[in-house]
Amino acid sequence: MTIPTVTLNDGNQIPQLGYGVFKVPPADTERAVAEALEVGYRHIDTAAIYGNEQGVGAAIAGSGIPRDELFVTTKLWNDRHDGDEPRAAIGESLDKLGLDAVDLYLVHWPTPAADNHVHAWEKLIELRDAGLTRSIGVSNFLVPHLERIVEATGVVPAVDQIELHPAYQQREVTDWAAANDVRIEAWGPLGQGKYDLFGVPAVAEAASAHGKSPAQVVLRWHLQHGFIVFPKSVRRERLEENLDVFDFALTDAEVAAIDAIDPGDGSGRVSAHPDEVN
Template sequence: MSTIPIVTLNNGVEIPQLGFGVFQVPDDETTAAVAAALDAGYRSIDTAAIYGNETGVGRALADSGIPREELFITSKVWNADHGYDATLRAYDTTLDKLGLDALDLYLIHWPTPRRDLYLDTWRALERLYADGRVRAIGVSNFQPAHLDRLVDAGTIVPAVNQVELHPALQNRAVIADDDRHGVATEAWSPLAQGAVLADPAITAIASARERTPAQVVLRWHLQQGRIVIPKSVTPHRIAENLDVFDFTLTDDELAAIDALDRDGRTGPHPDEFHG
């Protein structure tokens, strides 16, 4: 079983650098997928209220027999639940569905600036953290303007900013702003849902290394210090995605993947997700 590197967040909490995501996995398929991930050696599981599969994740956790302290569980508050009181209620619902007493990481899923409630939502997360009900708090899909405003207004700097990030969408301005604030960058859709895996630059490296294109892309993320949460429902791919710690890409190989960034694209605009 692979030993997964640890990233220490800005509050001292440790998170596995490679975790398992369940975005777009139906609830009735989630238990089996998470069980396969846990069997393969993953210990970090990322879900969200809007995914509709927290119950499925909870079943897999309960069935696994793995001690709670060995697991790192993340979920997210959805746009419709922004606001101080609504966020506290949403957190209780998430815990009930997961069958847990606390989360390791709780994120604001989108800033939803048209509603302009994310500062109130953040106050609720700060309350949960102060009360010891969550080990770390953070954000997701925050652009620099949103993160800067939240840091200025809040009392706790987010531990994580989870954003879409892959070779075709590298979000360099977001990473730079995260780094400036001491916020860890976590990549969702790190494989672009497979869209980048046929790129000639990636397939050439994979062929030379006798690795899968997905393994090459995950290695690219890891060597640049990012946390990644690839998703799959296929057991052999789940295991393959974890088998990335016994090789290292060269500087030239990293640069070849860096060159795949699409100029001018910064990902979905947060105003599109106002809930």
């Protein structure tokens, strides 16, 4: 199976569908990532704060897959923005992952109360230039945060990884990203099970029409919008199901019906607001 790639604004390619290890217990991570790689995933998304980079690295080392066939992302945690902490932090992550460089390094949250995300972004530019990461981006940044780092440095992030699912589509951020050639990565793409997404008629009807599961329909909706997505599961059958989304396409009407799930008032958010994470 060939997973489509997306071209980032720095010319690098990223697989559009990957495997996320958020909340995968460290003790289970090596097995889960090894199974994901066996099933066909080549894009792994982790973070320092997840506590499971070592398991990701062990699975990669044991897979026998050439490094240039893998795309690995990790992230800078909130308490490592100041001084030269970002360089120390990526060094620790690389040691745990067993890699010389990652493919993508992200500022995990903007931490506005600390007012240091511009400094963190400046340091990520240095890390990219030093060859410790091929691409750099951000996570959970809203438009004011994005505008500020670009104004300060002239460097536009390759990606912004944000909470995005049918009930919460963050159109202000996605519109800004589209206008500035920033790719959107959707975390919590299925709403983390915190609302009855699969019972929504627009999703259920499309699933029935295509002979697919509701989860596959929602992942397909993300892909057709051009979002990069990495659903999480620790069950092999679900890993396989989440990857089996390239043999059908939603109609324009089906996409529009899922688009309409978001009430547009922000009430669909299922996680923390970026201004409140510091």
